[in-house]
Amino acid sequence: MKKLERVVFHEKLGTIHEKVNRVWRLTKYLTKALQCDDETTKHALRAATICKFDLSSQMVNEFPELQGIMGEKYARNFNEHEEVAKAVYEHYLPKYANDTLPTSMIGALIGLADKIDTIVGCISVGIMPTGSRDPYGLRRQTIAILKTLLDMRLNLPLESLIDASFDIYVDNGIIENVSDDLKHDIFTFFKGRAIYLLGEDDIEQDIIDAVLYEEIDSFAYEVDKTKLLAKRRHDENYKSTQEALTRILNMAKSIGQAYCHIDSTLFKTSSERQLYEQYLTITEQIQEASDAKDAEKMLRAIERLATPIHTFFEYNMVMDSDETIKNNRLALVHHVAEAIFKFADLTRIQWK
Helix, strand or coil, X not given: XXXXXXXXXXXXXXXHHHHHHHHHHHHHHHHHHCCCCHXXXXXHHHHHHHCCHHHHCHHHHHCHHHCCHHHHHHXXXXXXXXXXXXXXXHCCCCCCCCCCCCCCHHHHHHHHHHHHHHHHHHHHCCCCCECCECCCCHHHHHHHHHHHHHHCCCCCCHHHHHHHHHHHHHHCCCCCCCCHHHHHHHHHHHHHHHHHHHHXXXXXXXXXXXXXXXXXXXXXXXXXXXXXXXXXXXXXXXXXXXHHHHHHXXXXXXXXXXXXXXXXXXXXXXXXXXXXXXXXXXXHHHHXXXXXXXXXXXXXXXXXXXXXXXXXXXXXXXXXXXXHHHHHHHHHHHHHHHHHHCCCXXXXXXXX
């Protein structure tokens, strides 16, 4: 392993030895974030420690395409656990477009840590793919991360993984300052690849825009959302529901500011109270569905707002002449809309 201290990964990002240390820390972060059991954590951290040790061998030096393959063989030869040896090979997957993905959790974890370290590091020091130039394969590695998160159904907010990588680079003194522009560049880079993958899965652009209008969060969760909305778009019986949901979202957008406080004692009609009570009922359901990354449960909860929204608009003048009543109704509109926005910005969809 000492030999890796003499192998340069990138002049601004340090040696392979330093990269392995970062990968180890990211792997530890992942095992905690995903609440892995003790055995999985133990094997994952061991695999992270030795994942690049074959790069110092004469065989890989002579035939670079054997990296990982020889690592797995060497690991078995030194009596490493089977899962550890397998992960040393699998963390490189996929090596090219349409290549197989890691089949083991440990291989997936090391692969995610290794690839996110490369992407965050390279873009942070100014290496951004342009046109046909992508010397570090950042596009391929970004797609690999997204595919792995989806294939393994790992409910991990992508943004938190990127932030964890930033923290390690800052701790190591390689990056001095993580600017908002730098974060935006990396998030935008990932979003571009996410949009590409969803398009490859025949998800239409407006639905992609509706779901990915802010952060990616858990990619598998976002994919579930797009597929649910694609079905709803072509459901003739869904017209009334989508009209109610998009109407209140459009009004919330037009407000231009947040009316935060709802005073239930100011309600003048039963329809106001009905919408408010339904909002309170589904708020807990939405949070539970969000925590579980259950897109279907979350959408069903939101759809229960449709009928009280219709009734609210039928029997209430939101822009009431009484400023206090008006502001209270605007606050109600704002809060109900925020609950819907947690799923998607449905106003971006071209409904049939």
